[in-house]
Amino acid sequence: MTKPPRKPSQPLLGDVDAPIRSRARRRRDPAQSQLLLDPMPARIEPCLALLKSRPPKGPQWTFEVKWDGYRLAVHIEPSGVRILTRGGHDWTERFPAILAEAKRVPVSTAILDGEAVVLDAQGRSDFGMLQQSLGGRGGKRTSRDAIFMAFDLLYFDGHDITGTELVSRRHLLEGLVPPGGEEAIRLSEEIDADGEKLLRIACEHGLEGIIAKDRNSPYRSGRLGDWVKIKCVQSDGFAIIGYEKSTASFGGIGRLLLAARKGNDLVFVGGVGTGFNERSAGELRQQMDELIVGKPAVDIGRKRNAVFVRPKLVAEIEYRAWTHDGKLRHASYKGLRDPADHSDLYEV
Template sequence: MTKPPRKPAKPLLGEAEAPIRSRPRKKLDPAQHQLTLDPMPARIDPCLALLKPRPPKGRQWAFEVKWDGYRLAVHIEPKGVRILTRGGHDWTARFPAILAAAKRLPVSTAILDGEAVVFDELGRSDFGKLQQSLGGEDGKRISWESVCMVFDLLYLDGHDLTETEFTARRHLLEGLVPAGGEEAIRLSEEIEADGDVLLRIACEHGLEGIIAKDRNSTYRSGRLGDWLKIKCIQSDGFLIIGYEKSTASFGGIGRLLLAARKSNELVYVGGVGTGFNERSAAELRQQMDKLIIDKPAVDTGRCAY
């Protein structure tokens, strides 16, 4: 025979007429660890692309156009927006259109990684036009034409994203800066294509080259191989036919203008803005200023010396 259940010694919920109360809440211990948001860094050294002769293979690589401009970090905070150059200089006042676009983004705090560019009539980024818009010789003008092509998101609404994989950062960036926009802050879109095919098409359209990024990589400052750059113009012998001035670059040289021999004539092939230090740039500038001629050796379509 089944035994009946035992009666509890006391009612489960106490007396029916007695109110039910939880335990008194303890006061917070100020010494106890509290969950906090990540502090917003004043500056993050940029991740730089390592030069390679050919595009990498494999689905882990995402491809973008290589923009020819100035690297920028756009810091957005409730107290205001700062636009910093790769070297950490505050150029907020020099990019008013980018500043206004940053203020309109639907975000409280963020750090955007991108490139300031000026487009030519065919929609290609033109470094010479960018420098001219910033002032040519004095280098202190305001550039209303500049657009920031953003390609990474390093901080968002109190969270440091540098330890987050690239695919996730891109997903968040695309939610903040949608593709196809016409604002002064635009998304540098990922291009689904084979790297070799994309490089060939980029070169046919007169672009500088392409960028490959490891989808699984975190954001690491420096030139460590997580990002790769493949240029249309590889190593070769070129003639220096002039230079563009810049007060922000070594020796006042923003970029050397180069030409190559084709049959019996010289053809302008582009420019280079890196590869020399302050001393070599100053020496090169001194030598070139002694060789100024009245008529350009090659038509570059740029304001050069």
């Protein structure tokens, strides 16, 4: 890896001429007291982006496209490759193209953080296409269309580098996944631009939004503000608590009834009646009809022709804004989130 960092940064782990050492994450075997390697973690909780309405300003922020897919971690070891979802589920066999490409990455051990996506004809990530390639929610098909957009490197050649600043992690990542590739593992490239201008261009091209990341931040699990997401159109997960019947709509679904989390409870946030096609509505109706209950999980007021279900299904919903009384405005159904994706419900 001879490519220098784009901008000057602190050395990765001290003197560049000294052997690379890093702090052990657990006690080492005394018989291997001279071993200068960190144990490879079985799993690292992902760093999550905090939703903001506008891009942050300042020279410490770098930007990327926001990808709409499944968050994955690709673990590369001499014994093989594991592909884990955000919730820690092993989906290695469901992404054969990503698996095959991971075996060709020029490294002995590594953990790559990124997003599995399926791209449309314009090169935009399409969550619905990804779900279809996997057989829908709860489907067991393998996806040969999915590619992995890598945007961070957490473990590299025997060393835990989560405590290192992003600019150095990215430098190492680009040595493994060069920019401009067309393989099943590709680099989510950084874009040096004004955040407001970049967001406007992203929205004009029909992208979901952008991600801003603090160049100097270590990799910290959770939603702590080191990464920020700014969306062109809001899109979040909401619990399905029922539906209104209609003889004129696909699957007989006139409108889904939705709820968000408020503390430890759920609260009604309105409904959505667009975004379905014949196939998605039919599959959704079949799953809802297996969850029918006699009364709604939350107070929804008086609804005609309503069928209530246990809040086990999480729908991804696009929406433009909120009404003054806390209901979704201009909502559209995108698909069901898989439980293995460990998606959070929107919190009001």
